[in-house]
Amino acid sequence: MIKLTVNELPVEVESGSTVLEAVQKAGFNVPTLCYHPKLVPYGACRLCLVEVEGAKTLQPSCTFPAAEGMKVHTDTEKTKAARHFVLSMLFSERNHFCMYCQDTDGDCDLQQAAYDEGMNHWPITPAYKPFYVDTSHPDFVLDNNRCIICRRCVRTCAELVGNHTLGIEERGSANILVADGNVPLGESTCISCGNCVQVCPTGALIDRRSMYQGRETDLTHTNSICMDCSVGCYRVVKTRDNRLVRIDGDMDATFADGLLCEMGRYNPVKENRVRVNEPLIRREGKLQPISWDDALNVVSTQLKAHDSTEIKAYISGRQSIENLSTFQNFFKDNYKVGQTALFGHDESAAVSIELAREFGAFESDLGALEEADAAVILGADLVDDYPVAGFMLKRKPGELFNMVLVTKEENKLADNFSNRLVSVGENYEQIINLLACHKTAGSCEETDQIIAEEGLAARRAYRLLESVQTWQHPVIIVGKDFAKLENLETLKKLIRYSQEVGAKVIIMKGDTNSFAASLLGLEVNPEMGESPVAFYAIGDGHACHHAVDGMKNGGFKIVQTSYMDEFAELADVILPSKIWAEEEGHYLTTDGRIELNRQALIPGVQQRSVSEVLAGLAEKSGFSLQSDWQAVVTDKISSIVLA
Amino acid sequence: MAKPKVASDWLAGCAGCHMSFLDMDERIIELTKLVDLRATPITDLKEPDIDGVDVGILEGGISNSHNEEVAIRMRERCKILVALGDCAVFGGVPAMRNFVGADEALKRAYIETESTDESGKIPDDPELAVLQHVRPVSDVVKVDVFLPGCAPHADAIFHVLAELAQGRMPEVNELTNKWH
Incomplete structure (x- = not known):
């Protein structure tokens, strides 16, 4: 633990905490824009500047590490002037006229920050430089004119969803938000999960269907559970006058960081059957x-x-x-x-129940994906069928994670990993045998044979199995193509293997x-x-x-x-x-x-x-x-x- | 003591802030007990008294040479200048023009509009004021009180004028600082 003072009030935080965390723990509020509790602190907006005694300049509290004996001040003339200046610069850079923006009065963090600072006009005249507006996406609009380059969306796309579609192009005040190095969003690799729209603090990313249909405070919020697959993400259903307006992820939830996928966020609002x-x-x-x-x-x-x-x-x-x-x-x-x-x-749920008859409680919860350093996926398409579970793997560091993927058809999850063994077909049993062999032996005859038969391309992939003994937290995910009653004997073999090596097993079970x-x-x-x-x-x-x-x-x-x-x-x-x-x-x-x-x-x-x-x-x-x-x-x- | 004199005028705006002023309804009678309401666009007297007023109110942004003259005159003749509404405070809706420039805006409005035929023509009478880059009032003259909002709520206008009439500068708070 680290002891420090915030505005002369002593506070104790865990080592590795940031100054912002210490400030919040001490019960003070420092305004933030680029900071988001689910994202790695980035220090882009400089709104959270605080005074640290002994430091030459003001420090961004969201990224500055708290240290023993530190004396932090959040509300001095210096910090107030700095915040005022930061906001003045932000408002001067682009089109931040509230009267023609979708996000106002409680919906916009930038406007709220100005209110909190008692700012009632802009000291610096705006630059009036028009920026690119991307209306190519069916679900949301990207308006660079409203962007403050906080990169919350970019970081969400990469850190939480693992999709890496959004990025920033150009330099300095010319920064623009682009998809795939400048492809229209609607034609990009975007998977339409909409999490970027939800975290955007301004009106730069706005939802097409709910825009200009009322402020957050005009909508009734109902905390609920998603039922568009069986992962069970937490979502907030937003309605007005008995009409479904929008669905957002419940970001207060710890499960899957409150993320939603395209199905959970947009399927219900897109329903158009009579x-x-x-x-x-x-x-x-x-x-x-x-x-x-x-x-x-x-x-x-x-x-x-x-x-x-x-x-x-x-x-x-x-x-x-x-x-x-x-x-x-x-x-x-x-x-x-x-x-x-x-x-x-x-048949996966029935299979799971059948296996439990022999093995008792053998499955793990989806939280196992968070700490996993290796995954063996057998007959499951997480990306298409259980997207948020897919995000939990896609966002793993692609160079460090070990991915074994055996699926009936090609699987999009493969692209995110360089240490991968991808087998298209239904060779579940073969892979289980290989895993079992490599569990004890560095090299296996059968693996060598496959490499000899399939040539160099398979070499690197199958060599991945040689590292199986070093996997600390392997997870085995079984999906509907393998989890069939006819495969019960092979599945039992898999469960026995998992119990021998301490791997966690998750069977993805069908519909909601x-x-x-x-x-x-x-x-x-x-x-x-x-x-x-x-x-x-x-x-x-x-x-x-x-x-x-x-x-x-x-x-x-x-x-x-x-x-x-x-x-x-x-x-x-x-x-x-x-x-x-x-x-x-x-x-x-x-x-x-x-x-x-x-x-x-x-x-x-x-x-x-x-x-x-x-x-x-x-x-x-x-x-x-x-x-x-x-x-x-x-x-x-x-x-x-x-x- | 004589009641403080108040005058107002509008520049590049939509008159909505003055409508909001009227929205204070019967409180206008209360207000006239506190202030001497002089020249406004909605009273007979159109120009602020030559010997000055205590409070001058301007609605709208500065979009041409005429607006500029009116703003300068009001500043010269008042002790406390109030910028009323988002256009006066920030530039507002007229300032959208700045993103494309006045020439483009005129072309769109007078030539390219869907309802305009071949006879469409950009007005060029020399009597017309010269268009400028749209600015908030504070870019042209010193502003003492900023009352943003599109339009500011009648409660906010009443509060600000009542405070000024009683010799107090209004606080910046949830009522008086609401942008839209």
């Missing part, structure tokens, strides 16, 4: 409105008209645990239908709530159709073409859906469903965290959740529903994911 607002029934080939009561009577009659074992019921993995549990209770426990299953072909669905006993990878009556609770999800094709073969089709799409068009009865933001419910992430999705929007009068619909049907059928999901899910996850 909403189903009332129950519909097919009469004379056309879907026509019907009352809820009549609709439930039709559904109830259809369900009773057939042998229940011939009936099938499918539900989307995007549904809450409450809905999944009620669904299983209604169809399996009470109605005893032939099959209750999830949409899709992802696939893990919970499997724990509740829902089947996976079903054959759709082929039943006289089927119930499809697709909700706000998207059915794949396989589901659409399969459904065509079925008999009477009851579809509970939020949107009219290709899938819903095939229905005989459509029951209007709430969307993700319209009902509260729990979600189980791929690594076993139970998280709450909070309601952010009020649904239409006729839109009902799966649980509400099934409660109505249960009443008509004369049985009562039970949904004690907590006991089932909570008990089981502890036996799968390591605490």
Whole structure:
């Protein structure tokens, strides 16, 4: 610990802390612009200058290391004058006229800094030099005229996301923010995660859909969980007058630094399918409105008209645990239908449960990615399917990290690493054998043979395995292409290997709530159709073409859906469903965290959740529903994911 | 003691700050108990008294030779000069012109506008004031009180004038320092 004083108040901080951290710990506030708690301090803006006794000049507190006995002053004539000067220079450099900017009154850190300094005019006349505006990106606009070159966006893109798209070109006051060394953003390597927009302190990077639609203080903020994959990132849903305006990452969260990906940030606001607002029934080939009561009577009659074992019921993995549990209770426990299953072909959650039967709690949480120095990825596409988990690897130092990547198709993650073994195909078992061999031996015959066969190109890649004994924190990530029930024996071999070498294992488990669905006993990878009556609770999800094709073969089709799409068009009865933001419910992430999705929007009068619909049907059928999901899910996850 | 005299004028602005002044509604009656409201663009008297006023208020930026003259005259005739609104304080919306230059702005407005036909012509009457690089009032004359905002809230205008009328310089705080 280091002892120092801030404005004569003694404070103790850990060694390695910055002066800014000491100042904040002492309870004082120093204005900052380029500083962001999730980023490595950079010292670009000089707004946080403080006086350190004995130092010749003022020092930027965000980068200056705290030292024993240091005497820091934050609010002297000298620091005030310096802050005033720094702000004057910033305002003079570009177009910082607030009256035609999207970010004002509480949304802009630059304006707020001026308010805090009591600055009510600009001492230096602006330069009026126009800068490049990039409107090529579909989700946000880059306006260099509003940029203060704090590089928060550049650092976020590199340090947090690992994408390295944004950079600064030109020198001094001519600095401009560019993508890929000056390519329009919309044509660049940008992956549209939007984290740069969220950290921008001014109006230089602004969100297209929510711009000029109200200040942060005009919007209702609902802290929630992302359900666009099963990673479970924390997000803030921002609404106004019951309309979804924008989604941001919850940067107060420690998990994954509060980052979001394109799916989590933009998919919900980009939704453009037509909403189903009332129950519909097919009469004379056309879907026509019907009352809820009549609709439930039709559904109830259809369900009773057939042998229940011939009936099938499918539900989307995007549904809450409450809905999944009620669904299983209604169809399996009470109605005893032939099959209750999830949409899709992802068997990974079922595989994980199967493996836990033999190995007990064998999995790690996603936090293991943070400290990993090596990763073996088998059949998982983190970049496309679980982007934020992908960020946690992409941002690793590319020269130091060891990456073994075995995927069915080429994988974008490969490009970020120079120490890599990339194998395209399904050679999971071969790689496991090689890893096991190199665990004890420096060289292995099989490796030498591969190098001999595949030539020089493979040489460097396979030599990576020779370093396996030096890996301190290896992580093994298994995805849907490998995590199949048919591969169970090979997977067991992998788990045994991981336990021998102390590697952490993470199985990426399908859609949002696939893990919970499997724990509740829902089947996976079903054959759709082929039943006289089927119930499809697709909700706000998207059915794949396989589901659409399969459904065509079925008999009477009851579809509970939020949107009219290709899938819903095939229905005989459509029951209007709430969307993700319209009902509260729990979600189980791929690594076993139970998280709450909070309601952010009020649904239409006729839109009902799966649980509400099934409660109505249960009443008509004369049985009562039970949904004690907590006991089932909570008990089981502890036996799968390591605490 | 005689009530302090107040005069105002507008330069390159939209009159919105004066509208905001009127937005103080019935408080104008309170205000006239404190001050002697003299020349303003919305009263009959148009020029500040030759023998001077106590408080002069200017809305809008300096965009041409006429604005410059009006600003200098107001400065000469008042003891305390108030820059009212973002245009007077920063240059504001008229200053957007500076990014392209007056020639380009005139061409766009009088020739290239979608609603203009071939007869479009940039006004060139010698009587017209000469366009300048748009500046905040403080770039031309000394300003004593800055009241930013687009437009400043009526509460802020009332507060500033009431303070000045009672011989106090208004504080820079959340009410009086709100840019938009």
